[in-house]
Amino acid sequence: MNAPAKPLTAVIADDERLLREQLKTRLQAAWPDLQIIGEARDGNEALARADELRPDVMFLDIRMPGMTGIEAAREILALPGWQGEIVFVTAYDEYAVSAFEHGALDYLLKPVEPERLVQTAQRVKSRLARRAVPPPPTDEVALDSLLAKLSQLQQGITPRPSEPLRWIQATTGSTTKLIDVKDVLFFKSDEKYTRVQTRDQEAFIRTPIRELLPQLDPQQFWQIHRSAVVNLGAIAAVTRDDTGRQRVHIREHAEVLEVSRSFAHLFRAS
Structure with missing residues (x-):
């Protein structure tokens, strides 16, 4: 006799x-045999619950404080051994929602309709039943593309300008200065501000990383963490600890920047 299926x-x-x-x-x-084993109030908690509880499905609100649902999804999908599914909960209109129809992820449009939940349950069950079968390589590419599109929709990011940002107007104490972007070692989120670090000073701007990144030259600056962007010319070395975590060491500066799992592929040996 077969054992009953695990809920x-x-x-x-x-x-x-x-x-x-x-x-x-x-x-x-809509899904009475589904067990809700945890809740989270923001993206950081969602990542922690996903890592700790390893649920079969995460229901992620897209707009959350701190780490957004899209940012949390990137981190969750990069967790070692992650095998669950992600369902976004969104208040977007039909244009944004249609991006989910690639089939890589599902969505629920607020307010959540019971009939839509039944469809979601069926779709997730079907995907989970097939998760032991390796997906074709195009699935990963489609998922990355989908997340990138959703990130732009959620954050209101405009296409990258033809001319990258050349100067940063930043505050140091009570003084506002113009800083040449080429002199910036790295940008790092610091509570309500973004820290602009050069070799001899640090300054602060109110522009968040997610809005700053599209203005920077991608050949000069790489995002290595949701809260950090580094100037490639300022990298002295990249090290890896026993757990596989990568860290970026900066030339002529003592600070060491952590590389999140989502961006670890940037420094992967070929």
């Missing part, structure tokens, strides 16, 4: 408690 598990991530409760209630009706 599937899920984690719900949304910064609004009432929306988490609403989704949980409707999931119980």
